[in-house]
Amino acid sequence: MDLRCKLYQSMTLNKDKQEQVFEENRKAQRAGESYRLGIMGGTFDPVHYGHLAVAETVYWKMDLGSVMFVPSRQPPHKKERWISPVEHRYQMTLLATASNPHFWVSRQEIERSGYSYAIDTVREVKRIFGPHLEAYFIVGTDALLDLLSWKDIVELIDLCFFIVASRPGYDFIEARPNHLFSDRGEKIKTVEVPSLAISSTDIRERVIRGKPIRYLLPEAVEQYIWSSQLYSAV
Ligand code: ATP
Numbered sequence: 536m537d538l539r540c541k542l543y544q545s546m547t548l549n550k551d552k553q554e555q556v557f558e559e560n561r562k563a564q565r566a567g568e569s570y571r572l573g574i575m576g577g578t579f580d581p582v583h584y585g586h587l588a589v590a591e592t593v594y595w596k597m598d599l600g601s602v603m604f605v606p607s608r609q610p611p612h613k614k615e616r617w618i619s620p621v622e623h624r625y626q627m628t629l630l631a632t633a634s635n636p637h638f639w640v641s642r643q644e645i646e647r648s649g650y651s652y653a654i655d656t657v658r659e660v661k662r663i664f665g666p667h668l669e670a671y672f673i674v675g676t677d678a679l680l681d682l683l684s685w686k687d688i689v690e691l692i693d694l695c696f697f698i699v700a701s702r703p704g705y706d707f708i709e710a711r712p713n714h715l716f717s718d719r720g721e722k723i724k725t726v727e728v729p730s731l732a733i734s735s736t737d738i739r740e741r742v743i744r745g746k747p748i749r750y751l752l753p754e755a756v757e758q759y760i761w762s763s764q765l766y767s768a769v
């Protein structure tokens with residue numbers, strides 16, 4: 536199947552999955568239960584198997600209904616470096632998640648102007664799905680290093696469960712801001728994920744240097760990178 540067909544198919548599938556999540560949330564609400572939604576934020580420049588393994592492991596360990604991938608329009612912590620246009624990153628995330636029935640992609644941060652703050656995303660999720668929704672905000676251990684600079688971090692942790700996935704090269708104990716964890720430890724959970732030392736930075740550098748990226752990310756995403764000439768022209 537050519538890439539354009541794959542993209543079209545991924546978009547259609549994504550719409551169906553999104554509608555199903557809304558329906559399951561309504562059903563849970565009627566039954567007086569909470570729908571458990573994973574929120575996997577990221578720049579996804581490009582999305583790779585590290586992201587997918589984290590989302591799948593957390594989905595399974597936390598018994599989630601689905602995981603929503605949220606490509607960030609303008610990550611506040613990446614002001615200094617050039618990032619690919621968000622529509623490219625959105626389309627790659629669609630391609631990467633299409634074959635997984637409990638993964639879907641949200642345009643929430645894409646449609647919002649200005650910097651993409653996690654707190655705004657979680658607040659919006661609660662507004663759309665209702666206050667009974669249980670949100671599980673997923674990050675890798677490296678994200679803990681600058682956690683204290685996140686907008687309204689205390690309120691964010693009050694609003695959701697904060698799931699910290701292991702990431703090769705980062706130590707949970709060293710990275711965590713202690714006072715936040717001692718006050719709100721019950722809202723923060725660590726999840727051990729099979730170690731994949733893959734990063735988008737490394738993939739972008741590989742493309743620039745002509746090194747292989749095969750098996751680091753889904754084939755369709757690799758195809759997308761070649762056909763859109765991403766990274767190589769930087
Ligand atoms: P970059 O190198 O451009 O920062 P990245 O590989 O870190 O890219 P991001 O889009 O920044 O990818 O990451 C989104 C989220 O996924 C972050 O919370 C990050 O910690 C987590 N993550 C990314 N790669 C891995 C990995 N290999 N293992 C565990 N967590 C990961």
Ligand code: MG
């Ligand atoms: Mg990163």
